Amino acid sequence: SVTSELVFSDCEIPEENILPLTKGLKSPLMCLSQARYGISWGVIGSAMACYQTALDYAQGRVQFGKPISAFQLQQAKFADMLTEITKAQLLSYQLGRLKEQGKITPTQISMAKRNNVHMAMEVARKARTILGGNGISGDYPIMRHMNNLESVYTYEGTHDIHTLVLGAEITGHQAFN
Template sequence: MFKGIDYYDIESELTDQARLIRDTVRDFVDREFLPVVREHYRAGTFPVELAATMGKLGLFGANLTGYGLPGIDQISYGLMMQELERGDSGLRSFVSVQGALVMYPIWKFGSESQKEYWLPRLATGEAVGCFGLTEPDFGSDPGGMITRAVKHGNEYRLSGVKMWITNGSIADLAVVWAKLDGEIRGFLVERGTAGFSSGEVAGKLSLRASITAELVLDEARVPAGNLLPGAVGLKSALSCLNQARYGIAWGAVGAAMACFDEALAYCRERKVFGKPVAGYQLTQAKLADMLTAITQGQLLSLQLGKLKEAGRLRPQQVSLAKRNNVRMALEVARTARGMLGANGISDEYQTMRHMCNLESVDTYEGTYEVHTLVLGRDLTGIDAFT
């Protein structure tokens, strides 16, 4: 089993439950996912058959309470995300979308009947969900969305296109955001809804072991009872993204740990000019820098988890962690790829797969630049977005 990197004895900060959850997910990734990820990455597919197993392990919506959900603490949840992304960003994305972007809005904004019906099904993996916010022309500016909802008797009719939607083509349920009378609202759009269709995005060079789709709503007829009653305004949609970004901050550390571990092992074994690559000063300097960056990311995530568990977490703090940890992981992956030499471009090794994935993670759910401006606005009180 993967041993992990713990230079600052973070293990001593963890509860027994947190260790158990981390080790359980670590074992699942090692036994069930890593043996199949290379073939899925090559084929551009996701092992959907693992959804039931992940449901049995309680990975979906794990930090939510009630309705039979696990209700684990936020640090345990973060460690879970770390281990999933150590496997692949696509694996963490699958779980993150299901829990933070589909189950959370239903849990937070849904009616009691919506919660009772959907949350247990999503928790077990019986149903798969997706989150429809991003549009072809409105990614970093979701407030500019053009998808519209119009009330017709006892139903709403939704029209628009959503793009880059994880799980979109296999989802049984889509949480779709649309403007109703000029205000952004959330709707539950079920598979088979008249006027609703989806298609996979082809030609990806990143997140290949993940399903990405386009959602098309052409006067899609959504029952009035599928409106999320508590989801009013863009702030509701962004609060869901904040839940997911928390998991990303932890997950990126897992990807960095995987790349560091592989590079360290390789450099110890690979010999150049008569001695291991690890014996050269330039290599040791790179390893020291990578270790320092990962440790900083671990400590940042740990404190973020403590703030979230205490109910004192601010969205800007999540922006800082997402911005820092993903860019850190991307730099670690790039460095590790170089340390592997020509072997670094082969999928016999995992580093380049992580590197390519992290290019997407650096972009989605708020680009590095957008989170920079979020922090700048918080520091100065001046909005520099426009």
């Protein structure tokens, strides 16, 4: 996406143009939390699409007289992918329950964004390996998902930033000022 910089010098905003009920950074940070929460769900969809693409491919690709999905190493990859997707679903589902109850915290959202984006990237990588050379072709959606996930990894806070947020919550010490 295109990024830009806006610089305002001696800019005054009339009182009637200020958002109601906002004070300081609270409202923008709330928007950031909502976006991160949405990302925690969206990347699950990408992971599921990669998983399903790989499963469909492996069921139809025959080597040595049987589908490659019948081989132990491929089955281990499918078991790992489905387990990680399910764990991410449960994490985001629990966050949704906390959100409905008004008990969700930004740190919990950071955990979900951090975990689920990482999970989706790993699932996409495993799915790509199952397709072999076809995994990097435009005939299958895995590389598109991988590219999208790389961008999601960065925006709304990188994996490292969310790690620092969690670390501060766990230890009570900010690693940055």
